Amino acid sequence: MSEVVSARAASASATREAIGRAARRLFNRQGYAATSVRQIAAEAGADPALVIRYFGSKERLFLETMPVEGRFDHVTHGPLEGLGRRLVTSLLTEAPELTFSIWRSMLRASDSDLVRERLVTAMEQMFIVPLAPRLVGPHAELRARLVAAQISGLLDAVAVLGDARITEASLDQLVVLYGDSIQTLVDPPIDPTLDEQN
C-alpha cells in the first residue's frame, strides 16, 4: 500500500521530509527566529521557495516539525498519591532533551498566535484534561491549571533560563522538593476559606 506510486511523488515526499528533518534540527538548535528559510533549504538541498510551497509558511513549518503529543498519560492516569513526584521524574527523565528544546523553541516563538495556541492546547491536553476530573476537593480545574503552571516554571528554569544549580542538582532532590510542592495542589486544599462552591 505504501508502494511508490510514481517517481515524481516519491521525489516530492522525499524532499519534503528532508526539509522537515533539516527544519527540526535547526529550529531545536538555534530557535525559530535565528533559523532562516534559506538555511533550512540549503541544509535539505532544496530551494527556499520549495520550503514555502510545501509547508505554506515558515510558521506552519515550525508547527509541523514540533511534536507536542502527550507523553505523560501514564503519570496523569496513575494514582494521585505521589503524582507530583512522578510528574517531575517523568519530565526530567523521559526524552528530556526533546521536551526541553521543544518547550524553549515554542515559548520563544509564542509571539505567533498559532504557536501560542498550540502551546496552550498542548498543555491542556497533556495535563489539565486528564488531571482536572480526577482531583478531589474544591476548584479542581483551577488546581489542575496551576499544576500545569508549575510544570511551565520548571521547564522555564531548566530549558529557557538554564539555571545551572537546578540542572546540576540531583534528580532525587528535585523530585522530592518540587514534586511535593506540586502535590500540594493535587491533594485537596485544607484552607477553610476555599468553600466547595465555585
Add this chain to the structure above:
Amino acid sequence: MSEVVSARAASASATREAIGRAARRLFNRQGYAATSVRQIAAEAGADPALVIRYFGSKERLFLETMPVEGRFDHVTHGPLEGLGRRLVTSLLTEAPELTFSIWRSMLRASDSDLVRERLVTAMEQMFIVPLAPRLVGPHAELRARLVAAQISGLLDAVAVLGDARITEASLDQLVVLYGDSIQTLVDPPIDPTLDEQN
C-alpha cells in the same frame, strides 16, 4: 545643575527619550520580534539610523527600555510564615500589567543571550539572593531557585499563555492555592531522605 547646557544637547536627549518611550510602548504591545526599528523611529518622529546610533542596536534598545529592578523586597524580606501567599499577592497585584508585559517580552526575546542573562540575573536579584540565605533546612539555595521557578510558571500561565481560567479566577483562590504550594518550598522539607549535607 541639571540646567540646559546647550540647545543641541537638549535636543539630543529629548529625541533619545522619545525613542525610548516609543520603544517601550511598542515592545510591550507587540513584542520584540514584531516591532521594527523603523516603526519605533516613526512613532518617535526620528530617523531609523538615529535609533541605532543612540542605543547601539535594537537588542540593546530593548534591554534599556525593559526595567527589571526588584519590586518584591518588601515580601522577600518579610516573615517567612505566609511568604508564599504574599508573594503571589504581590505578583498579581502590584503593577501587574508592567510585570506581565515585561516578562512576556523578555521571555520571547530570550533567544538573545544578553536578554536571557538579564532575565536570569533579574530573577536571581529579585528572589534568590534575598530568599536563599533566609531559608532554614537543607538545600536552601536550591529551594529558593525552585521558588523562582514556580514564579516563572505563574507568570507564564498568566502573561504568556494567557490562561483565562487562571486570569479570571479570584485573587483569593490563587493566593491560597498557589501561595501555599510555594510555601512548601519556603518551609523546611520534612522528607528524611533529604539529608542536611549538600
Add this chain to the structure above:
DNA sequence: ACCTTTCGGTCAACAGTGTTGACACGCGGG
C-alpha cells in the same frame, strides 16, 4: 566678528529576511 570644529540629524545603501509569481523540464495518463 569670523573661522573651525563638533555633533544632531538625514539619506542612501548594504546584506539579509519571508514570500510570491513566472518559468523550465520531465514523468504520467489519455
Add this chain to the structure above:
DNA sequence: CCCGCGTGTCAACACTGTTGACCGAAAGGT
C-alpha cells in the same frame, strides 16, 4: 505520441537591522 500536471528553479518584491557618507547649524576659540 502528445498534452498536462507537478517538481524544481530563478528572480523579484517588500521588508528587516545596520552602516557610512553627508548636511547644516550650534559651540568654542581667537
